[in-house]
Amino acid sequence: MRKANVFVADEVGALRNRYPIDAMQSSQMNMVNRTGILISTAYESLNNPMTEEVEYAQKVLDDLIDDPTLFALLYKPDDPKDWLSDKSLIEANPLAEVLEDNLEYLKKQRRTALDMPSSKKNFLTKHMNIFVDGDDSEVYIPSDELKKNMITTYDWTGREVFVGVDLSQTTDNTAVSMVTYDHDKDEYVAQSWAFIPEDSAENKSKVEKVDYFTMRDNGYCYFCGDKVISHRFVENFVLDLEKKYGVIIKGIGYDRWNCVASANRWYEEGYDTIEIKQHSSVLHPATKLVKERVLKGSFKYLQNRLLEINFSNAREVKDSNLNTYVNKKKSTGKVDMVISILNAMALWNKEVEENLTSNFEERELIIL
Structure with missing residues (x-):
């Protein structure tokens, strides 16, 4: 039986707990150059493994935790409260800066989120990569x-x-x-x-x-x-x-x-x-x-x-x-x-x- 040097998990935000990730990481214990790749958009829940991974990655990027083994690409607004600005739109969707059709599409979706409150959560999670929950919670102090x-x-x-x-x-x-x-x-x-x-x-x-x-x-x-x-x-x-x-x-x-x-x-x-x-x-x-x-x-x-x-x-x-x-x-x-x-x-x-x-x-x- 061959063990994987690399595992990929997509839509990690949809997982109920991190057991599948931990199990895959544990299986690589005796491997050389073991690598795990976690991919996900945001979801309408703060209680999922991806929020934990993003928080951890943010602490590494902020030099609060020293972990040279981690490489993270976090495409999300610097200020989630400023989700209506074009600046935040580009931060969460960097390709839109060079693909004009994408930018116009995102702006249209943003207008829809304003006009139709029921679509706001989908826009925030899938297009702005902002995890949302039933409560209005946010980072206390950056x-x-x-x-x-x-x-x-x-x-x-x-x-x-x-x-x-x-x-x-x-x-x-x-x-x-x-x-x-x-x-x-x-x-x-x-x-x-x-x-x-x-x-x-x-x-x-x-x-x-x-x-x-x-x-x-x-x-x-x-x-x-x-x-x-x-x-x-x-x-x-x-x-x-x-x-x-x-x-x-x-x-x-x-x-x-x-x-x-x-x-x-x-x-x-x-x-x-x-x-x-x-x-x-x-x-x-x-x-x-x-x-x-x-x-x-x-x-x-x-x-x-x-x-x-x-x-x-x-x-x-x-x-x-x-x-x-x-x-x-x-x-x-x-x-x-x-x-x-x-x-x-x-x-x-x-x-x-x-x-x-x-x-x-x-x-x-x-x-x-």
Whole structure:
């Protein structure tokens, strides 16, 4: 029986799961120059193997993941929201730039998509290569815009900070971020860390295609606990921030889920703890603020490749009142570090953007 050096899979977006791809890749284990070719237009679903492949390829192209074995041609608009422009039409259909008949045909199909809403999804998926779903979800912040705000050093000494925490279930990722506001420069500065169980690191690295060992070595991630994450380690990490960085913690914003015991401990240690309700009406101001500040270049973050990957995973959705928020279920990977930043920024939004002075003289557990 001969095994194939090369396999080709067409219309991968129509697959329900990636088992056929994984099976073909596994069959090539002992082959030399093994090659797989995946081809597909977009589909009316975000839950298919091709969306995963496109997201992974985009991270490689954005230098978030190092994979010299991958070659990708992604014909899609740089900005999916701008699908009505001729620029986006050419980006998704480069041959139309030299084939006038094709361009006119596509323009006609675009007009039809506007006049007949029922044909819009077909136009977006088959002619614009935009994956669509029932929800209006989109990339939260483009990687190239985020990276413009990266800094390599920052003197935290004496800075007032709000700390944001996204404490996970015992086997999942946890994140802590501290954010300060520089009144003189009118900019925010953030630093973030992730925490995972040590025994999960190897498997998570394979499944998520993120080298957590390198992230740990670079100080972006901590391994704590064995099979389950050590909440005590995370609690102590937060308690040590003032001593280690010389900051002044104004308050700790947290999601109530899995965090009540930790919040009580921080409160007992003398810190103001504020529950950030994970509801679009509460998260929208911070979500909007971070995005606007990043695009304006006034939201700096300390160099952190894992944080950049978290941002590239994040997907923003709108509720019925047009409030935007980062939806974990719609996101394409871990976003815990982003959520922890948003929890901290919800507090800064109240104090700076809404001109509400923080006043915790009568200490109590506070809920936003």
